[in-house]
Amino acid sequence: MSRLHVKKEDQVFVLSGKDRGKTGRVVKVFPASGKVLVENVNVLKKHIRPNPAKNIQGGILPEAAPIPLSKVQVICKECSEHARVGFKTHEDGKKVRVCKKCGAELD
Template sequence: MHVRRDDMVMAVVGKDRGKTGKVLRVLPGRKRVIVEGLNLHKKHVRANPGKQEQGGIVEREGAISVSNVMLYCTKCSQRTRIGHRVLEDGTRVRYCRKCNEAV
């Protein structure tokens, strides 16, 4: 998986192409991610008075395939690929291949 939770990603295909959002959940087994504001679909929910939930229609994010998103670098404001680098003290960092900034 090339993205992690809390990464910013951009959808590269589909109706949300070009939109960016934060990764809310990663589903490695299904190779899918749930991204804030992407792949919204309307969901009908029943009122649940016990949990103080109102019924109605809410918008929920649906899972999208990781191959349909690319990491979005907030430093250089473009979608990018990620590189891995091991520092001299042994810590691993991920970096943007376009601007070389660690992410």
């Protein structure tokens, strides 16, 4: 059972790095490496070599690269702030994430 604070489709806030202060949608979470892929964040310019045999044109393609999970915080839907996430277990055993700022459930 994972206790990751970020899930796919979350809106997250970037805390550090070159995209500090940006927000974006989580495209994918990589639990094994502790990383997260966020739309339009940590975009690298990937150089593509032309390969006429495969009909590939050369050029520079922007491509987002995963960043460490510790660099992002979920944006709470209730208070619209980026916040640390806590965990709460319901009586039926369901685990949910809660916003540490306003206490709202995020799942």
